[in-house]
Amino acid sequence: MEMFIDPHIHVVSRTTDDYEAMRKAGIVAIIEPAFWLGQPRTEVGSFKDYFSTLVGWERFRAKQFGIVHYCTMGLNSKEANNIPLAEEVMELLPLYVGKEGVVAIGEIGYDDQTEAEDRFYRLQLELAKEVNLPVLIHTPHRDKKKGTTRSMDVSEEHGVDPGMVIVDHNNEETVKEVLDRGYWAAFTIYPHTKMGSERMVEIVKQYGPERIIVDSAADWGISDPLAVPKTAALMRKMGIPEEHIRMTCYQNALTAYSQSGQMDELDWLRPEPIDQRQRQFGNSVLRGGQEPKVEGSDFVEN
Amino acid sequence: MNNSIDIEKTKNFLFELLEQQSETKSIEWLLQQKDKIEKEGSYLKFYMAFGQASRFFKKTLLKISENQKEFAYTLKEGFSPQTWDQLQTARSYLLLHFEEKEASSWVNALNKLFETADMHEQQSLYAALPIMPYQLEMKERAIEGLRTNISSVFDAVALNNPYPAEYFDERAWNQMVLKAIFMQRPLYQIQNADERANPTLAKILVDFAHERWAAGRTVMPELWRFVGPFINEENISDIEKVLQTGDPIQQKAALLACSSSDFAPAKKLIDQNPEMGNAVLNEEITWELIGEEFQYGK
Numbered sequence: 001m002e003m004f005i006d007p008h009i010h011v012v013s014r015t016t017d018d019y020e021a022m023r024k025a026g027i028v029a030i031i032e033p034a035f036w037l038g039q040p041r042t043e044v045g046s047f048k049d050y051f052s053t054l055v056g057w058e059r060f061r062a063k064q065f066g067i068v069h070y071c072t073m074g075l076n077s078k079e080a081n082n083i084p085l086a087e088e089v090m091e092l093l094p095l096y097v098g099k100e101g102v103v104a105i106g107e108i109g110y111d112d113q114t115e116a117e118d119r120f121y122r123l124q125l126e127l128a129k130e131v132n133l134p135v136l137i138h139t140p141h142r143d144k145k146k147g148t149t150r151s152m153d154v155s156e157e158h159g160v161d162p163g164m165v166i167v168d169h170n171n172e173e174t175v176k177e178v179l180d181r182g183y184w185a186a187f188t189i190y191p192h193t194k195m196g197s198e199r200m201v202e203i204v205k206q207y208g209p210e211r212i213i214v215d216s217a218a219d220w221g222i223s224d225p226l227a228v229p230k231t232a233a234l235m236r237k238m239g240i241p242e243e244h245i246r247m248t249c250y251q252n253a254l255t256a257y258s259q260s261g262q263m264d265e266l267d268w269l270r271p272e273p274i275d276q277r278q279r280q281f282g283n284s285v286l287r288g289g290q291e292p293k294v295e296g297s298d299f300v301e302n
Numbered sequence: 303m304n305n306s307i308d309i310e311k312t313k314n315f316l317f318e319l320l321e322q323q324s325e326t327k328s329i330e331w332l333l334q335q336k337d338k339i340e341k342e343g344s345y346l347k348f349y350m351a352f353g354q355a356s357r358f359f360k361k362t363l364l365k366i367s368e369n370q371k372e373f374a375y376t377l378k379e380g381f382s383p384q385t386w387d388q389l390q391t392a393r394s395y396l397l398l399h400f401e402e403k404e405a406s407s408w409v410n411a412l413n414k415l416f417e418t419a420d421m422h423e424q425q426s427l428y429a430a431l432p433i434m435p436y437q438l439e440m441k442e443r444a445i446e447g448l449r450t451n452i453s454s455v456f457d458a459v460a461l462n463n464p465y466p467a468e469y470f471d472e473r474a475w476n477q478m479v480l481k482a483i484f485m486q487r488p489l490y491q492i493q494n495a496d497e498r499a500n501p502t503l504a505k506i507l508v509d510f511a512h513e514r515w516a517a518g519r520t521v522m523p524e525l526w527r528f529v530g531p532f533i534n535e536e537n538i539s540d541i542e543k544v545l546q547t548g549d550p551i552q553q554k555a556a557l558l559a560c561s562s563s564d565f566a567p568a569k570k571l572i573d574q575n576p577e578m579g580n581a582v583l584n585e586e587i588t589w590e591l592i593g594e595e596f597q598y599g600k
Contacts, residue, residue: 048417048418051418052417052418052419052420055420055421056419056420056421056424056452057451057452059420059421060421060451060452060454092418094346094350095349095350095353095418096418098350098353098354098357099353099356099420099423100353100356100420100422101420261357302517302518302519
């Protein structure tokens, strides 16, 4: 079966139906970047529990559906603007960046491009260098082109190798510079605000598959956890070569993030049947010994 | 420090196990980290090393000789490192080098580590309870571990671990067994299960079985182990019902439960089913065998 990686998805906000659909569509591994929750946090403890969820409960949940879950750790740019809180989060981060399956520092960068955002972005670039992890940059929704350029300028100022940086949420206006400067260019297929699948096909036609990564960034907003396999299907329909589909929807993400030493194809290629429920992973999302649903049914099973 | 475990001997034992089966560079790293933790005494150093151990040690089960198994028991009755992997052994080794003058500050530091731990780190910490320097002080934390829905973490507290039987009060113990049944964990891996059996638990489990039956579901056969010593007029009909299911593994469990009862009608049930009854009396049927068959098939 064709395999996909969705290297940017906020699965804490998604249901088990989504997990089932993702697995069925061929998604074998996902990366969940630490981000904001829609509702701003006001206590450092909320960050602590969120970070713990990313390396704990959510990883377990994904595993029950046969999907390997990785994450990135960081203070997002929006919440960097609450300076006293941001300072506390920065003290917390070192406890999490070294954990298993943490494949990058991110998503970090700019939102409104304030002074506070700049300060915490720089501090986290330094942290990434110190622990030798890749960086995932979130480029701003507003004033995007300038924000993207600035993100790369500042990263270079701190001596971070562009090959270690994934710049996400690109569009037709930003992609050329990002690729020319040697960065990984990720595209988020997210209806209305970011990219659509059709535009993505055009970009791969124009720029080829080198260092281009497709993701969904599906979260609590109107978004699609199947954006990667759907875009791959459209690419195929539009005559994009198979190898280019594999690169942009699987291999490039793996190559970029495995620089962390924390992501390995064997993690999902190793034959370990999903349905080991009675053996290693009793049921807890699947409560009280209930059978995991394999195909959809039209009644609620006992 | 309470005297339930010789920390120095335990450190040496864990090191010996790791040295036999890990790469030289991993052992070198471990020794460096140990020195740092001892010298600097900083909890942050300890946390970082505890986390980064995953970069140096594998989650491969430890290979342990019979002698080593026995030696583990002399350190702590029930301590079963044969169920541990190399990574958690390395983490436990580091943990034993983290010292604080006061029990309370040690417990606080450990609690913080528990709160920020990933899945495998939590597993390591809960499984290490029986070799920790301050054990009684960790009781609330251990009970908190039972509230998880991550089965590998729950297992670390409940299975192959002498801690619950030694420290949990009846309420926590019963909660653990009931949840283990609910999550269908292999109950035969709960240590000292028979010593801690109690009538309250038996009653809870019979109620649980009724609830499952009412919903048209079955219960795992190992459940009856905890009912056996408390079979009485009220619940003997439940045992009879299990015998009538026609499912051999359930029937074996019902008769094995009867064998631990002094209640005459229970004894009679064994006589009425001579073939299986004899196998029970000859110890050809055990809770381990029933549990293994239920979990993994024959």
